[in-house]
Amino acid sequence: MSQIAWLGPNDSFPNPLIHPDPDPSVPGLIAVSERIYPGQLSQAYQLGIFPWYSDNQPVLWWSPDPRMVLKPTEFKCSDSLKKSIRHFCQDMNSEIMVDQDFGAVIRACATSTRKDQDGTWITHEIMDAYTALHEQGNAHSIAIIEQGQMIGGLYCVSFGSMVFGESMFSRKPGASKIALAALNTWCLQNGVVMIDCQQETAHLHSLGATPISRGEFLEQLQISLNETKIETSWTFDKTILTHWL
CATH class of the missing domain: 3.30.70.3550 (Leucyl/phenylalanyl-tRNA-protein transferase, N-terminal domain)
Incomplete structure (x- = not known):
């Protein structure tokens, strides 16, 4: 050994x-x-x-083996999530902010309480390292805003045509799912075939994520890294969510 x-x-x-x-x-x-x-x-x-x-x-x-992944074509947008998305899109005081305050999003993820983990893995060192990655153009944030307040969001990493989901947070029920729905639509529009979710959880499974072998994941990763880097700007607004309506 x-x-x-x-x-x-x-x-x-x-x-x-x-x-x-x-x-x-x-x-x-x-x-x-x-x-x-x-x-x-x-x-x-x-x-x-x-x-x-x-x-x-x-x-x-x-x-890890297996590796939890979410294929954008298999994202499960439930009726309740569609209802939340419809309400969010119709609200004149709601918006999506992409890469506008990465630090605020990762800090919110770090302090969020959740059933399957306590959030302490997002240490100050982790926040600094991913913020540096963001400044290099390889980490991104999606924030869900209502009435000027950030109610949910997520941050992720991107290399080549691979997206790696990192962490989500919600201050209002379902807000992080809206952010994930937006990310999935963006991935569909930009030819991303797989979002890495890293570890298996019931919550991710309910949204359509499935475990695959480490070998299969690494094979797809190499294919994605050899492809042209996603050139489209990480800039979109809440109209991207109409894909699910």
Whole structure:
């Protein structure tokens, strides 16, 4: 059994295709580092690896098997969600803000309480690293606004033609689902065939996400990375939601 790699600032990640589970007792854990070093997050995503850890831990880097993904063509827009979308679109005081306040969205995700996780994995270091990724054009935010207040949203990462969903939050029931519906429409319009959801949850399953093997995910990732980067600007308004009505 090989050991899980401890990465320094100049070390590369093990390839999960070659070293899928260095320690079978911790499936999916690929590597560990003391901190997130410059450039490390970009390298990780392009290998299908992501960080997930708590404040009292070193940085833990994961490539789980199976991998939860959401194909935009299979997004489940329930009748109740369609009703929420219709109300949102008809409200003159509602809007979608894309990439206009990434910091506010990721902070909201970090402080959001949820059933399946406590949110503490979005540490200050995580917020700084993803904000840097946003400034490089590879991380994006979608905020749902009502009456001038942010009631929900999400942030994601994009390389090539692959989108990686990161975290959502709601301050009003269903608000994060509206943001996800908007993201799915944008993906449909721009030829994105898969949104990485990382880990399996009942909530994601209810929205149409399904688990696939790590091998299948990494194969699709390589195809997406070899394709031309999505050139369309991450700029859209709430009219994108009419796709679901």
